[in-house]
Amino acid sequence: MSSQSSYVRSLFLLGLPLAIALDAPASAQGICPYAALQIDSIQYVDQAAVCEAAKPWADDGYKVLVFLTDARPETEDAWFNLLDSVEAEAGLRDLTQTDSFERAAIALEATTATDLPYAVSITYGETLYNTPLDTDDAALEGIKRSVREKIATQDATWGLTAGLQEMAALVGVPTSSAEVGGPNSVTSPLGSSDIGQGTTVTATNDSGGAIMAGGWLTLLGGGTVGIVALQRRRRKQLNAHLETLQNRIANLLMWCEQLLTGGAPENTLPYQLFSESDGERYPELTQQVKTRLAEARQALDQAFQIHAHLQEDPHQLKLPLVKRVEAWEMLYLAFVGKYDRILNMSDDELRTLLNPAIVLNKHQTQVSQGLVSHLEAIQGKIKDTPLKVALKQAKPKQIDHYGILGRIERVDHTIGHLQWAVTAAPETLAATRARRQTLETLLPNSLGLPAIEAFCGIDRCIAAAETTLNRDRLYLKVVEDCRNIEQVMNWMATLSETFQRYDDQQAEIQAITQVGYRPPQLHDHQATLEHILEQLRQQLREGSYYAISGLLSQLAEASSQAQETATVWRDHHQHNQHALKDLTAEHNRLVSLSQQKATAAWQTIQQYPASNWTDLASALDDANQILQQAHEKTFPYLHQQNDFPVQALAEVSQEIETLKSQLENAEILLQSILTRQQLIQSAEVHLSRELAEVETYIQQTTQFVTVRFLGIFAAGQPDPRLQEAQAEIDIARHRAQDQEYFRACAARDQALRLVLFVYLAKLVQEAGRVRSLVMDFDARGQGRTDLDQATKLMTHDAAIRQATGQALFTQYANAGQARQALQTAERLARKAIHRTKAARKRSSSSSSYSTSSSRSSSSSHRSRSSSSSRRSASSSSRRSSSSRGSSRRR
Known part of the structure; x- marks a missing residue:
């Protein structure tokens, strides 16, 4: 940097511009109507020249992007990602879709890191497919090499303009007569009105590499100077702008000196x-x-x-x-x-x-x-x-x-x-007085404080502001004081809103207590409220309005807590009342059940041998005793404790839960009598048939689980549990003859449980075997649905032990369906395996012919595609279709 530059910098203090003429980077030069220009580089770029070079493309219907950056991407992928984002910002690419690019568009993109192999890229849409730009690799690489070399020599303007023009010439886009030539001269072999034929015009150092765009232009077609004319116009404009700047700055210096003269x-x-x-x-x-x-x-x-x-x-x-x-x-x-x-x-x-x-x-x-x-x-x-x-x-x-x-x-x-x-102060003070009078009408009565005491601090401030206005003439201070008073009055307005909620909550509390409710903690909450109110009154008397906001928050919170205490207590009482009403209805239902059904059922089952009902001997009396005690003692006591004179609400809630459990036990006792009657009467009619069914199940299970030699001869002894099941059936028949139906049903259930244990054990084995078939790769998943269905139908041992009566018969029926599902799954899996293996065998038999044919075809395909593959790899091409069109980046 020159000594003059250091001198200029030394002239600036207080953050003013320090090096106004020396080191500024390339900057925006206006909006280009023909292209999107994004120059993010410290290299100087004459954007007007680049814009003019893009004009032929724009006139031919193409969208153009020119991008130059000083960024140094680490990888080609990082470079391409950067270009994608730049193209998206320019409106050429849609990043929400795969390779969605404007069909009629071209982008010249470069980085000043020219040592990178991917420093220059050209991206174009489908309209330029199969043009020389797309097919002539040598010409395209020559253009990219030229752009790279010019940028490397710090002449980005020449590189970008030449790149646009050479691509236009390659594609056949109609262009103006100006084309990029060599540095330092302009040659017109065809002649023009400004430059004679064959004349060389040397560019002087008039604009420091800006005006001549860092290079020289060869003029073709005669008559127009093209970019040279544009640069001349640009220089003329800059000279005029500089003269205007100098005049305006002179005016500013003069008038600022007029204002700031005087020394101090x-x-x-x-x-x-x-x-x-x-x-x-x-x-x-x-x-x-x-x-x-x-x-x-x-x-x-x-x-x-x-x-x-x-x-x-x-x-x-x-x-x-x-x-x-x-x-x-x-x-x-x-x-x-x-x-x-x-x-x-x-x-x-x-x-x-x-x-x-x-x-x-x-x-x-x-x-x-x-x-x-x-x-x-x-x-x-x-x-x-x-x-x-x-x-x-x-x-x-x-x-x-x-x-x-x-x-x-x-x-x-x-x-x-x-x-x-001067004029605002008296007006503001008058408005403050008027608002003070309005607020007095909003002062809540429940505050318990006269207006003269509540507003004494505000009144003192207003009086002080009047003195400041009339005696001191400090008008700004009057305005500021009135603003502070307004803020205080805003707090007073908040006080009115808070007390409105407070009054509503107190009214609800009063309504609850007037009915007769006595919430035990309400007294403490009301005492807290009164303490806060007294603090609030004291602060207002002293004019300490800044403390009002905090006290109002405390008042609102304490009032809400008091309201919640009262409403929760009332709701608790009403909940107990509803619960007692529901339990009374339940009690009456159970009394009716006992008198109308359970008593008659008890008398009926007592006509059978004692073994049918001995375990229920006290059930009816116990249930009736529970119901009688609830009627005579519990209900009257709970109503008394829940009523207003006592209000032992928590104790009543606990006793309600106890009473609910007692009534549930009474119903269980009554239902056990009715269930026993139903069991005995059903056994009288159906037990003989059910025992015969169980014997059939024993035979079916024996056949299912017994291993047979050659499918005919049994290879071992039956499961001993099946013999135990038959013994239970014999016991059940004997007891049924003696009308001991309860014990007979128990023996029947035990026999059926033993059968189920044996049957399901065998099913589990079968399921494992079938699962191995279904999971075989060649089965292709056939039989999976039936296998899953069988698994769901198979009952676990714990469920068998807990089941009685018809539930056990249902479990056996489900086991039979599970067996059928397993058989179906096995059949489907075996068929699929057979088909797969057969297809594999057929494929293997024709492999010789197929191999020979494929070798010939593969060789031909590789020969045809090799050149295309090389071209695609070298150009980093991206090809895909989308709604807008695809793109290729070279």
């Missing part, structure tokens, strides 16, 4: 306005204004030094035109800063900012005659003076946020605020 801040025109607006009555505000004016003066002095440096330093005058424009724009930014509102001001708005008379006229402020004359002189001179500049090169990234004008505007704002407060 106290001698400047803005401070005199501040003083005559009674600003010095506010010490802190006075110091702020002095500081801002001092900073503005210091920044203005620096701006004068930079202005002289840019005009007189030979090194600055030799810089490229683009760099010089950028340097002057950075100086302009030292005035306007990067505060958006000032940066975007129009000429009229900037003149208003630099015209203090506007502030006075706005508020009709009276000042001394000498100051009026000074202001009128400034107003007459600044009228119609141009100050606004539209930036073309510089970006306000590291500029002081406010700038000189921003600091002046803040002082103007302070003066305007002082003058506004």
